[in-house]
Amino acid sequence: MLTEDVLLSVEGLKTHFFLDEGVVRSVDGVSLTVPRGRTVCVVGESGCGKSVTARSILGLVDPPGRIVEGNIWLRRPPVDKGLEVAGDSTRARSRRGSTKPSGGLRTKAAGGRSTKRGPRTAEGADRIDLAVLDPHGEELRQVRGNEISMVFQEPMASLSPMYTVAQHLVEAIMLHRRVTRKDAWSRGVALLERVGIPRPEQRMDSYPFQLSGGMCQRVMIAIALACEPSLLIADEPTTALDVTTQARIIDLLTELQADTGMAMLFITHDLGVVAEVADEVVVMYLGTVVEQGSVDDIFHHPQHPYTKALLTSVPTMGSGVRQRKASIRGEVPHPLNRPPGCPYHPRCEHAIAGLCDTVDPPQVRVGPSLSRCVLHDAELLHAHGVDSQRVRATFDAGEEK
Numbered sequence: 001m002l003t004e005d006v007l008l009s010v011e012g013l014k015t016h017f018f019l020d021e022g023v024v025r026s027v028d029g030v031s032l033t034v035p036r037g038r039t040v041c042v043v044g045e046s047g048c049g050k051s052v053t054a055r056s057i058l059g060l061v062d063p064p065g066r067i068v069e070g071n072i073w074l075r076r077p078p079v080d081k082g083l084e085v086a087g088d089s090t091r092a093r094s095r096r097g098s099t100k101p102s103g104g105l106r107t108k109a110a111g112g113r114s115t116k117r118g119p120r121t122a123e124g125a126d127r128i129d130l131a132v133l134d135p136h137g138e139e140l141r142q143v144r145g146n147e148i149s150m151v152f153q154e155p156m157a158s159l160s161p162m163y164t165v166a167q168h169l170v171e172a173i174m175l176h177r178r179v180t181r182k183d184a185w186s187r188g189v190a191l192l193e194r195v196g197i198p199r200p201e202q203r204m205d206s207y208p209f210q211l212s213g214g215m216c217q218r219v220m221i222a223i224a225l226a227c228e229p230s231l232l233i234a235d236e237p238t239t240a241l242d243v244t245t246q247a248r249i250i251d252l253l254t255e256l257q258a259d260t261g262m263a264m265l266f267i268t269h270d271l272g273v274v275a276e277v278a279d280e281v282v283v284m285y286l287g288t289v290v291e292q293g294s295v296d297d298i299f300h301h302p303q304h305p306y307t308k309a310l311l312t313s314v315p316t317m318g319s320g321v322r323q324r325k326a327s328i329r330g331e332v333p334h335p336l337n338r339p340p341g342c343p344y345h346p347r348c349e350h351a352i353a354g355l356c357d358t359v360d361p362p363q364v365r366v367g368p369s370l371s372r373c374v375l376h377d378a379e380l381l382h383a384h385g386v387d388s389q390r391v392r393a394t395f396d397a398g399e400e401k
């Protein structure tokens with residue numbers, strides 16, 4: 001469902017890789033929503049499918065991977081950003097809050113050919129299913145960098161060593177806006193200044209190898225912001241940076257988000273970062289979302305045993321030493337060896353034999369959160385002869401079975 005407040009709605013997304021060894025179900029039925037202007041953090045151990053989910057949204061999954069099922073609904077802005085061009089500053093200025101009906105992106109549809117776009121809503125806004133677009137097609141290319149931008153983990157690897165900062169920035173701006181090279185250059189300088197790069201005019205002529213990792217990530221963020229996206233996807237944007245630089249980049253992103261009103265889908269391992277930036281949290285395990293809720297609910301009232309285990313494994317400051325409290329037993333299995341029933345059951349302290357190893361748990365609402373665990377499904381527990389109140393009380397008390 002795509003309500004007015006929801007910018008992006010991923011519904012039952014499945015992205016699989018077809019290898020000789022078998023089918024890797026990296027993303028296997030992911031549903032999540034990103035409200036307008038909010039930050040949604042996606043967390044989970046390595047290999048849970050966070051990056052493949054993000055890349056699926058932008059059509060960046062390369063063969064032998066592909067989306068095999070599901071929808072990725074993106075709400076379009078009311079005024080066509082694709083037509084916001086140099087020399088048409090009235091349109092550019094009227095983008096935020098304009099009530100003009102959309103002319104639609106410059107798409108196949110605009111050229112009178114068939115369209116895969118979703119229905120127009122009563123408000124004049126539009127929605128589009130990114131899952132059905134050709135990953136190499138013009139329509140998705142327009143969405144990328146224009147309505148949704150992405151910042152990756154390795155800033156150095158994301159920038160071409162052959163091009164200067166100016167070449168990267170000017171190209172990104174001119175790809176989506178019909179502006180002169182001179183105007184694109186000026187806008188590039190302003191963006192560098194905005195992301196905190198000192199002496200931005202001189203930096204325009206630098207090559208990536210002449211910049212620190214933190215500077216490169218700032219340049220990547222400037223490129224991502226070039227066309228004022230309504231959604232920024234940040235895939236572990238600070239993992240490759242030192243701790244001090246990490247904190248500065250996080251501060252920059254939160255500041256930019258507050259200024260621009262864009263939404264963020266923020267992928268991270270670091271629950272400290274989640275606590276700092278998230279409005280909502282999506283917890284993933286082996287290609288599925290096991291819990292989604294507000295940051296307060298996830299931290300203070302986790303409903304899924306995996307979320308609880310993740311939280312108890314957060315490093316803490318103790319006796320002046322950063323200590324890991326406990327680690328989750330075992331490891332995330334490879335998607336090729338997906339356990340039957342609940343994928344988390346072999347590691348779960350609360351798993352119920354004969355139930356969790358056979359039944360794929362449905363998603364249930366627990367208070368304001370959504371959780372995918374049989375512990376919250378009284379009917380299912382009852383049907384398997386399990387005392388739901390007892391198991392729930394054990395879970396709430398944080399005890400092991």
Ligand SMILES: Nc1ncnc2c1ncn2[C@@H]1O[C@H](COP(=O)(O)OP(=O)(O)OP(=O)(O)O)[C@@H](O)[C@H]1O
Pocket residue numbers: 017019024026044045046047048049050051052053065269334335
């Ligand atoms: N090109 C590919 N071919 C085959 N399997 C892949 C490919 N890309 C990803 N996978 C598999 O899909 C699963 C999910 O990978 P993904 O990168 O999304 O995990 P992640 O949660 O982002 O992990 P990390 O935090 O380490 O980046 C992993 O088991 C991975 O091995």
